[in-house]
Amino acid sequence: MVAADDxxxxxxxxxxxxxxxxxxxSEHPRIEHPxxxxxxxxxxxxxxxRGLVRAQLSLALRLWLVVAxxxxxxxxxxAIAPSVGRITVLGVHLPWVLLGGLSFPFLVLVGWAYVRLAxxxxxxxxxxxxxPER
Amino acid sequence: xxxxxxxxxxxxxxxxxVGIGFYGLRLARTTSDFLxxxxxxxxxxxxxxxxxxxLSAASFLGIAGLILKHGVDVLWYPVGFAAGYLALLxxxxxxxxxxxxxxxxxxxxxxxxxxxxxxxxxxxxxxIGWLYLVPQLQxxxxxxxxxxxxxxxxxxxxxxAVVTANVALGxxxxxxxxxxxxxxxxxxxxxxxxxxxxxxxxxxxxxxxxPVEGPTxxxxxxxxVEHPATLTLPDGQLRQVRPGDELTFAAGQPVPAVTGVxxxxxxxxxxxxxxxxxxxFTTYSLILATFLGTMGLPHVLARFYTxxxxxxxxxxxxxxxxxxGAFYLLPTVYGxxxxxxxxxxxLTGETDAVVLLLPGAALxxxxxxxxxxxxxxxxxxxxxxxxxxxxxxxxxxxISTDVLGRGSVRGFRLATVLAGSVPTVFALNVSGLEVSxxxxxxxxxxxxxxxxxxxxxxxxxxxxxxxxAVGVLAGGGAAAxxxxxxxxxxxxxxxxxxxxxxxxxxxxxxAFTVMVAxxxxxxxxxxxxxxxxxxxxxxxxxxR
Numbered sequence: 055m056v057a058a059d060d061x062x063x064x065x066x067x068x069x070x071x072x073x074x075x076x077x078x079x080s081e082h083p084r085i086e087h088p089x090x091x092x093x094x095x096x097x098x099x100x101x102x103x104r105g106l107v108r109a110q111l112s113l114a115l116r117l118w119l120v121v122a123x124x125x126x127x128x129x130x131x132x133a134i135a136p137s138v139g140r141i142t143v144l145g146v147h148l149p150w151v152l153l154g155g156l157s158f159p160f161l162v163l164v165g166w167a168y169v170r171l172a173x174x175x176x177x178x179x180x181x182x183x184x185x186p187e188r
Numbered sequence: 189x190x191x192x193x194x195x196x197x198x199x200x201x202x203x204x205x206v207g208i209g210f211y212g213l214r215l216a217r218t219t220s221d222f223l224x225x226x227x228x229x230x231x232x233x234x235x236x237x238x239x240x241x242x243l244s245a246a247s248f249l250g251i252a253g254l255i256l257k258h259g260v261d262v263l264w265y266p267v268g269f270a271a272g273y274l275a276l277l278x279x280x281x282x283x284x285x286x287x288x289x290x291x292x293x294x295x296x297x298x299x300x301x302x303x304x305x306x307x308x309x310x311x312x313x314x315x316i317g318w319l320y321l322v323p324q325l326q327x328x329x330x331x332x333x334x335x336x337x338x339x340x341x342x343x344x345x346x347x348x349a350v351v352t353a354n355v356a357l358g359x360x361x362x363x364x365x366x367x368x369x370x371x372x373x374x375x376x377x378x379x380x381x382x383x384x385x386x387x388x389x390x391x392x393x394x395x396x397x398x399p400v401e402g403p404t405x406x407x408x409x410x411x412x413v414e415h416p417a418t419l420t421l422p423d424g425q426l427r428q429v430r431p432g433d434e435l436t437f438a439a440g441q442p443v444p445a446v447t448g449v450x451x452x453x454x455x456x457x458x459x460x461x462x463x464x465x466x467x468x469f470t471t472y473s474l475i476l477a478t479f480l481g482t483m484g485l486p487h488v489l490a491r492f493y494t495x496x497x498x499x500x501x502x503x504x505x506x507x508x509x510x511x512x513g514a515f516y517l518l519p520t521v522y523g524x525x526x527x528x529x530x531x532x533x534x535l536t537g538e539t540d541a542v543v544l545l546l547p548g549a550a551l552x553x554x555x556x557x558x559x560x561x562x563x564x565x566x567x568x569x570x571x572x573x574x575x576x577x578x579x580x581x582x583x584x585x586x587i588s589t590d591v592l593g594r595g596s597v598r599g600f601r602l603a604t605v606l607a608g609s610v611p612t613v614f615a616l617n618v619s620g621l622e623v624s625x626x627x628x629x630x631x632x633x634x635x636x637x638x639x640x641x642x643x644x645x646x647x648x649x650x651x652x653x654x655x656x657a658v659g660v661l662a663g664g665g666a667a668a669x670x671x672x673x674x675x676x677x678x679x680x681x682x683x684x685x686x687x688x689x690x691x692x693x694x695x696x697x698x699a700f701t702v703m704v705a706x707x708x709x710x711x712x713x714x715x716x717x718x719x720x721x722x723x724x725x726x727x728x729x730x731x732r
Contacts, residue, residue: 103727121274158270162506172502180731
C-alpha cells in the first residue's frame, strides 16, 4: 500500500480527495473547487465506489449463502430425513459431530475465504484508482 | 461444599482484575491514551480481548446446562454465538471501523445525520445492555450459591458491586490486556478439567452417555428440589414435588422423568423431527437471533474501534471467530458427561451449575478434583467480570454522553451506578429463568433492531433516517415487547409462547421490511452526502 502510494497519478488522486473533502465541507460550507472538474470527476468516483460496494456485497452474500445452505439446511434435513440423524461416526451421532465439532472449522474456513477475497477486491479497486494515466 | 480452594481462586481472579484495572487507570487516563495504546496491539491480542469480553456466563455455564437438559437441539446456541462473528465479518466489520463510529448511536448520527435516530438507538443500547447484564449477575448468584452455599442474592449483589465500583473508578475499560487474559483464563478453566474428565470417563470403562433405560444415578444421591415440578417415576406414577422436598435415590436407580427436560435418550440424542414444527421454528429463530444479533451487542462493537484500519478489523474478526469456536467445542463435553455424573441436576432444575459441579462429581473430593473445581470457579468469575464490565462500560458511556449530557468523569461515574443498579434489581427477581434463555432474548432484540440498521446503513444508499427509526421501532419494539411478556407476563402455552419466547424469526424480517418500505416512501430525505459516506465506509484507507 505504501509503495503504491508513491506512484499515485495526479488526476485520479484528486477524484477521491475531492469527494472526501466535499464531505467535510458539508459541515462548513466553502465552495471553491473548480466546479466543472469536480462534477465530472465525482460522477466517475461515485461509479467506482458503487462498483466496489457491489463487489463486496455480492461476495458477502455469496459466502452467506454457503453458510445458510451448509449449516442452515441442517435442522430441515434432520426434520425431513430423521434417519440421517441416526448415522453414527465413531460411535457419535452425526448431528453431534456436525454441530458440536465440524461447524466451527467450517465457519472459520468461510471467514478466511472472505477475508482473502475481500482484500483482493480492495486491491483491485486501489489498482484501478491509482493506475497511471496514459 | 467444603472445597477450600474455591474461595481463594475467586478472590484471586477478582483481585487481579481490579488490580490491573487500577494499575491501568494510572497508565491510561484519557480516551486518546486508550486508543493509542490499543492501536499498538496486534489483531491476535485484540481478538483475544474481544473473545474475553464476549464469552459470558451464558457461554461458560449456560450452554453446558442447556445441553445437559435438552440435548442436541441446543447445540445451535454455540454454533450461532460463533456464527454471529461470521455475520459481523461479512457485513459489518471493515465498513464499521472505517466509519470511525465508536458506538451504535455514533454510527446512526454519522450515516443518517439524525439526532432523533441517535436518541432511539441510545434507548435500545441501554435496553439490550441491561437485558444482557441480568443473566451475567444471575450466573454470578448461581455460582456463589452452588459453590459456597451463600444465598443467591448475595453472589449477584457482590459481583454487581465489584463490577460497578471497578468500572466507575475507571478500571477495566481501557485495558485490552485484561480482557485478553480473561479469554485465555476461561479457555484454560474449561479445557484442563475437560481433559481430566474425559480421562476419568475412560478409566470408568466409558459408561454410555445415553443408556437405553435413561440416565441413572451412579452413586446414592439425596436431591433437594429447588423448583416445583412433576416427576414421572419409573413405575409410571406421577409425583408433584415442591421446593425444599428431599428425595433419596440408591446407586443405579433411574432418574425420574421431569416435565420440560429431555430424559428420554432419543429426545436428547436426536434432533427434533417434522412432527414438531414448533421445535423447528424455535431452532431457526434461535439461529437467526444469534447469527444476526452479535453485531448489535453494544460491548462487541466498541472494541472494533481499537483496530487501526478496516483490513485489520476484518483480520481481527476472523481470529475472534477461531478463538470463540475453539472455546465452544468444550461446553458440549460438559453437557454430555453431565448426563453420567450429575444426573441429579435434571431433578433440581439447576442445570446451569453442571460446569461447576462436574469436576467434583466425576473426579471425587481428592486434591485434583478440588483444584479443578476451583479452576472452573475462577473461569466462571472471569466470565462474569469481563462481560459485565464491558457491558456496563458501554451502557454507562452511552448514558453519560447521550442522556446526562456531555460526559465528565463525575457524570460517567453517576451513569455507571445508574446503569449497574437497574439490572441488579432485575437479576434478584428473575432467578427462575435459564441464563441462556435471557441471553437469547437479548440477541433477538439486537438482531431485530441494530442488525437491519447496520446492514442497510452500510450497504444500501436508499436508507433514510425516518425509515431506520420506524424499522427499529417496529422490529426492535416487537422483540422487546416479546421479551417483556416472556420475562414478566403470565405463562403461555402453544404457538403464542413459542412465538414470544424466540421472536427473532418474525421480528427480524419485520424490521428489514419496514425499514426498506418506509425508506423507499421517504426517498426524498436520503442524506445528500450519502456518496461521500459510502466512499468512506468502503474504500481502503490507503486511498484517503
